[in-house]
Structures are given as C-alpha cells and as structure tokens.
Amino acid sequence: MKLLVVEDDVRMAELLRRGLAREGWAVDVAGDAVDARHAVLSNPYDAVVCDVGLPGGESGLAWCRWLRQEGHWVPVLMLTARTDLQDRIDGLDCGADDYLGKPFAFGELAARLRALLRRGETERPPVLRNGDLVLDPAEHGVTWQHSAVELSPREFALLDYFMRRPGDVLRRSEILDHVWDFAYDGTSNVVDVYVGYLRTRLADAGAPALIETVRGVGYRLTALA
Ligand code: CA
Numbered sequence: 001m002k003l004l005v006v007e008d009d010v011r012m013a014e015l016l017r018r019g020l021a022r023e024g025w026a027v028d029v030a031g032d033a034v035d036a037r038h039a040v041l042s043n044p045y046d047a048v049v050c051d052v053g054l055p056g057g058e059s060g061l062a063w064c065r066w067l068r069q070e071g072h073w074v075p076v077l078m079l080t081a082r083t084d085l086q087d088r089i090d091g092l093d094c095g096a097d098d099y100l101g102k103p104f105a106f107g108e109l110a111a112r113l114r115a116l117l118r119r120g121e122t123e124r125p126p127v128l129r130n131g132d133l134v135l136d137p138a139e140h141g142v143t144w145q146h147s148a149v150e151l152s153p154r155e156f157a158l159l160d161y162f163m164r165r166p167g168d169v170l171r172r173s174e175i176l177d178h179v180w181d182f183a184y185d186g187t188s189n190v191v192d193v194y195v196g197y198l199r200t201r202l203a204d205a206g207a208p209a210l211i212e213t214v215r216g217v218g219y220r221l222t223a224l225a
Helices: 009-020 031-044 062-068 085-093 106-119 152-165 172-180 190-204
Strands: 002-006 025-029 047-051 076-080 097-099 129-130 131-135 141-146 168-173 211-214 218-221
Touching: 002 009, 002 031, 002 152, 009 106, 009 218, 025 031, 025 172, 031 047, 047 062, 047 106, 062 076, 076 106, 097 106, 129 152, 129 168, 131 152, 152 172, 152 190, 152 218, 168 172, 172 190, 172 218, 190 211
Parallel strands: 002 025, 002 047, 047 076, 076 097
Antiparallel strands: 129 131, 131 141, 168 218, 211 218
C-alpha cells in the first residue's frame, strides 16, 4: 500500500510519514498542490491524506477538486485545523471521501485510512451520455458513436462540465469557476479558446457542431435525445 501525504508543515508531514510507515505503508510527501499534482500523475497511490491549508494559493480543497476533474478516484482523507460544519461540507463537496479535524489522534487517522483502503476506488460516478456522445469520468474517456475523441485534461474537464448540464446556457464566469478553479481576471478569453479546441476535437471525431455560442452570455451544449 502506497500513500501520498500532502502537507506543507514539515514537522506535521514528518510525523505523518513516520506514523503511517509504522503501520506498514509506503509514504510519499508533497509540500504543495503543484508537487501533489506531479506525484499523483506519476505514481499509483492507494490513498491520499491532504491538508486543507496549503501554500501557493491552491488549497487542499481546490487540489482535490482538480484530482476528481482529472478522473482520479483514489480515496482522499482531508485534514484541517478548522472543524465547523461548513468546512466539513466543503471538504466532502470537493470530492474527498472523509474528513478529520486537527488535532486528531493518530490511531483514528490510521483507522479511517484502513476503512478507505478497504473501500478502494469502487465508488465511481456513472458514465455521462448526450446522444451518441459518451464521457466516462472514471476511465477518462470520451467517445462519439463508439470512436474515441482525444482530449487534453483541460478539454476533458470542460466537456465534463458541459455534459452535466446539457441544454443549459453556461456563463463564461461559471465555466471558469468550475473548470479552472483559479482566479483568472475577467478579461481572460481562456474559455473561448478552450471551447474552440473542444469543437475542433469533436469535429475531428465526426461529431456535429454541438457547442453553441450564446452571444454575450456563454455557451450551450445541445441536448441530444
Ligand atoms: Ca498546512
């Protein structure tokens, strides 16, 4: 069993690493969201312990949301110093599987991790369908009439968001919020650029024009039967 600990506090990270190693788990430590991204993209982990408070402007919650958007379903246990209800809700909302407030007893952390490890990655979200367009969040795959549509991770996240709201007009600001998670300024045309990429990929796969521009507002994925 291999675990990833995402924690910037060096003493806390070392405490976790040693404690978890004593339980017989192999442990890698990442000090921020960027390191954690590299780590999960290059290693298969059985579980992740992630602190909410991370340096560099990307919280543990945002990192976890990114992880799920990228189609990684490794169990995540979030750690935070804050214990009020809203934080717990935010923690689970971002796609974490469990939540533990600091300070915690190490025995409780280990017990909860064992429970998550037993459960594994079984809780996958269902496949999204819009007519002949099918997106599988767990497999990170998209097909049009059973042939693969090749997408970059960001294009995939964008299509995933459209596929959850077919027929709805999505404002640019909403799309930025859900797909990027970063504080882009209001003048950024990154959404338009990526919608353009996505249209090209879909057209290359033989799909009809499905993403409609709603002038002055945003975009809409045509709802197919
Ligand atoms: Ca921290």
